[in-house]
Amino acid sequence: MSDTSGPILAADGTPLKKKLQQTLFRSRARAFGLVFPLLAFIIIAFILPIILLLSQSVWDSRYADLMPESTKAVAGWDSSTPPTEEMAAAMVTDLVQARENKTIGKVATRVNRELSGTRSLFTKTARSAAKLEAPYLGALIDRDEDWGKIETWAAIKVAAKKFNPSYLASAVDMKYNADGTFEREDEGRRIHVKLFWRTLEISFLVTVFTLLLGYPVAYLLSTLPVRTSNLLLILVLLPFWTSLLVRTTAWIAMLQGQGVLNDLFVVFGIATDEDRFSLIYNKTGTLIAMTHILLPFMILPLYSVMKTIPPSYVRAAKSMGARPSTAFWRVYFPQSVPGIGAGALLVFILAIGYYITPALVGGQDGQMISNIIDFHMRRSLNWNLAAALGLVLLVFVLFLFWLYDRIVGIDNMKLG
Amino acid sequence: MAESESDAAFVEFERVQKSYDGETLVVKDLNLKMPRGEFLTMLGPSGSGKTTCLMMLAGFETATHGEIKLGGKPINNIPPHKRGIGMVFQNYALFPHMTIEENLSFPLEVRNIGKSDREAKIKRALDMVEMGTFGARRPAQLSGGQQQRVALARALVFEPELVLMDEPLGALDKQLREKMQFEITHLAHQLGITVVYVTHDQTEALTMSDRVAVFDDGRIQQIAPPDQLYEEPENSFVAQFIGENNTLEGVIKEIRENGLALVQLDDGELIDCTPVNVSQPGERTRVSIRPERVEYNKARLQKGVHTLKAEVLEFIYMGDIFRTRLRVAGNDEFIVKTRNAPDQERLQPGQQIEIGWLPQDCRALDA
Incomplete structure (x- = not known):
């Protein structure tokens, strides 16, 4: 083999690599042409505004x-x-x-x-x-x-x-001084960090609740015959097709002081008429409504993963002498982890930026960071601070993604 | 202790029925007794109820009626994990998130077997299937044949007396399948375990089993050792299902005193047959003859054997054998297989020949 050093030539004498690129270029150009309108739309209507707005968090001329x-x-x-x-x-x-x-x-x-x-x-x-x-x-x-x-x-x-870093500093309750130093905000003015923590707490709890409620449902869906499971899946998806506003206001009717749930409590003697539970316009209300609304986002990834776990695994475990609980925890559960990861990440990230529901049912202590961002966007018109708060949130979410990738691996995630 | 060990059925199905929907029976009146140490194959087309029987034995399905006994005790109400039955699944069902060693360790751990004991048993089981060096790998890193061996080792590692196998070789290619067939039977006999093996591949059933139960329509059509099943099928279904078979249709003329039946074929020819599940003259019958029992070499035809005229339609050279397609009594799909011997005649299409066979190879079955 004397000519291995030279480039391999195609039949017409052009180098094979070049020829291949020429051939591929046309199909690539066509594919690009097809996606270009969408790409342009996304850049103009989504990416550019985000960049422009976020840049305001550190730029104010x-x-x-x-x-x-x-x-x-x-x-x-x-x-x-x-x-x-x-x-x-x-x-x-x-x-x-x-x-x-x-x-x-x-x-x-x-x-x-x-x-x-x-x-x-x-x-x-x-x-x-x-x-x-x-x-x-x-x-x-x-x-x-x-x-x-x-x-x-x-x-x-x-x-x-x-x-100007003063907005970012104020987003995390710090003060930027004229001499370039930072110091913590006075005790009474530290509101953002507290709100970030509450946002995290609510998102975390909502994730846990949706997982606890969604896992058995997804399991049931994945084990039922296709016809029944499709019907039940429609029931799971039904809330998706209902307006978010309608669902949230429905919860108001359910949970308020004179609402359906409290009336039932009174009837069954769990609460007295004078001393009804406050289930809404506080953190409880936000948690209940958000858990309900985000539940499908947990069920669907779980279902799609569980559907691919053949029943023979659990059967094999049982045939080898494992009790049903052992078979579940050691054989079934580990294989459903990619679904849990995907569902939890999805719900958590959606929850962390949730806005309408806490605004409507959250009252004072059910407000989340998105509500204060909205306040600065529409009421105080301090867009720079709103952008800074948004940036902090975005960085945090990206950090979570990174963490998830390190611990579980992003390619381990299955969304459907 | 009146019964000796060999008399007592180790596995027993007693009038077992199974229905999934309450309207149709998937298994109709199943009766089966297996002695300890037997290798029994359940063979049948898909939907014949064989896998359902296996699942009932394993405990994953409950019998709608009847009793299943293991070692003399009814097990209908014992959950699968307490039955102590090893099982090999169609797609191996090796746990993907565990290494091979962890997979084998699983049945031992749930039995609370100590660590050193576990390691010794795992090593022995893996060596047995020649997979000793693969313990640290994951199932996805193994080939189909290797996964199959591991699945086998996992089903055997906790030393069950009964092992069930649900089409375990279905996903392997032909060569590997033949090799594994040999290895599985070898292991089973060596360990003295009782095996119930489900397959739809009749070659597999014939080569591996002590006895084969042929399933169709929710019933056992025949249960017999392979040679008896092949040579003496008891009904048309078994004759058709097991091996290649020629059929000629006709009517019973008379049952003779020597036990043979005289059958008039549809084109008027009269032949002698062994009556199997026909008894009345005038009854319609399907006469079945194995292709390798048909003889056309005049020198080899036994004296006094009734012969039929045949026309050669096709001659196929297959190396070790010749396969000749004939037209016999109006049947265009009559196959004759002959060994490729030096003195064997190679027939030409269009040739008119005489064929014959022994009356005991020619069985008159239900139509």
């Missing part, structure tokens, strides 16, 4: 764009010495400009996020900024003594940063 002079001035300030005349002059220039452009409201809102109470300081001062004369620092302090405080200027310095 509003102050720097609207107040260019003071941004430059505070950048050089060390944030511990008293404010200088130069900074004050730049601030007055910017304030005059912002009032003319009618952007002072946005600026005031932005700074107010770093230090509450500064909104009125900005709007009030801006109204008369045009009449102020040098020396500006004295003039500003004359208008409001807050202008002489270091913390006011520190808040401005933080707000002026374009690439």
